[in-house]
Each structure stands twice: as structure tokens, then as C-alpha cells.
Amino acid sequence: PRILILGAPGAGKGTQSANITDEFDVDHITTGDALRANKDMDISDMDTEYDTPREYMDQGELVPDAVVNAIVDEALNQADGFVLDGYPRNLEQAEELQDMTDLDVVLYLDVGEEELIHRLTGRRMDPETGDIYHVEYNPPEDPEVEARLEQRDDDTEETVKERLRVFRDNTEPVIEYYEDAGVLERVEGEQAPDEVWEDVKATIEDAA
Ligand code: AP5
């Protein structure tokens, strides 16, 4: 299936995308991971304000559309089924996506702001596997893993607040866009991870 997963920063897109790729035969296309792996690439020839994605990301701002559109276009061309995570984040990107591919299901993980802040400031990443943890909700069992966990550069309180503002201003209209099109499948994201997964899985199975 061709799956789009929408949600605010910290809503659980990455966590549920990992479940989806385990269960269904699809690629995980994530603009956030792709940009983090290429934070220092030179984008100055694309007529951007800053020379690399890093400046945008560390401040919680959106990386320019031209850069992100190119990443998604290339990834979609190589994928059969996919779960797309982190894109589209504004209406221009949503229109771009419409020209690039059809979608079978559009999920929206609905989580309130207070919980989002708690999840983001407590998130830890395993740099070796890319696995996502949380100091309270989902700590690793293996002390060796725990010792190497890292915090994402943009998970500081100040940047989190800016990311949530960018979400409200730019990405909430995208949620409305799919809602108005009658294709948005809202999932209650403020449940335990396993319960969210049950709902996500059932929604995909119904749509596919
Ligand atoms: P990106 O990497 O996409 O970040 P984001 O959208 O802010 O989302 P996150 O990855 O922070 O959260 P998530 O929803 O994946 O949650 P997770 O599963 O990790 O983008 C980063 C930056 O890149 C942007 O700010 C921008 O600069 C740039 N960028 C990316 N895409 C772009 C685009 N299209 N255009 C322009 N710029 C772009 O979970 C969070 C935490 O909660 C974890 O600790 C997890 O363990 C925990 N958790 C998850 N589910 C639950 C649950 N059910 N209960 C309790 N805890 C849970």
C-alpha cells in the first residue's frame, strides 16, 4: 500500500512507521531522517537563504520546498509501496505530492500539545540502529544501548516550541486539506504505543 502518515512533531510518526514497515512490505520514506543524514549538503545553488539544511533544522524551521520535493520525488520513484513520514508540511508540498503519486490511506495521529512537548523533550535516539526511545515511556532494557543514546539536536525546549508553531501555521492547513478531500483517517494518538498501532494497522487493512 501507499500510506501517508501525518502528525505534529512528537506525535509518533516514526514509531508507527517502524511498525508499518515490519508488518507491510513497504519502504519508509522520511524527509526528517533524509535531511538529518544530509544536514551539511550544499544547497546554495537552489537560491536558499542558508547554505545547508542544518541552519533551518536546528532552528525548527522548514527546509525550502525545492530541496525537500527533490528528496521525496526521488524516493517515490524507487518505491513500490511506502509509508511517507514528514511530508507534506505545507500546502505547496501537498499539491506537489498530488502530482507525484496516488495514496491509498492518509493517517493522522492526533496528539495534544502538552503531551507532544513531554514526548519530544524525553525522546532519545540510538545512533547505531536509529531506534526511537523515551526516558520514561520507552526506555531501553539493554544498559549498553542506554549508554549510547543521544538526544536529537532539535529536541531542546526552545526549538520544540518553534517546531510546534511551524506545525500550527503551515501543517495544520495540510490536515484540513485532506479532511476536506474526505480521505483523512484520524487515529487517537494519545494512547499507549501498542494501542495506537492496533488502530493504525486496522485502518490500513481496511483501506488496502
Ligand atoms: P522530522 O524528523 O519529520 O520531525 P517532526 O515532524 O518534528 O517529528 P518527530 O520526528 O519529532 O516526531 P515523530 O512524530 O516521528 O515522533 P516519534 O515517533 O519520534 O523533521 C525534523 C526537521 O526536518 C523539521 O523541523 C524541518 O526542519 C525538517 N523537515 C522535515 N521534513 C520536512 C519537510 N517536508 N519540509 C521542510 N522541512 C522538513 O515519537 C516521539 C517520542 O514519543 C519518542 O520518544 C517515542 O518513544 C515517544 N512515543 C511515540 N509514541 C508514543 C505513545 N503512543 N505514547 C508515549 N510515547 C510515545
Ligand code: ZN
Ligand atoms: Zn520522526
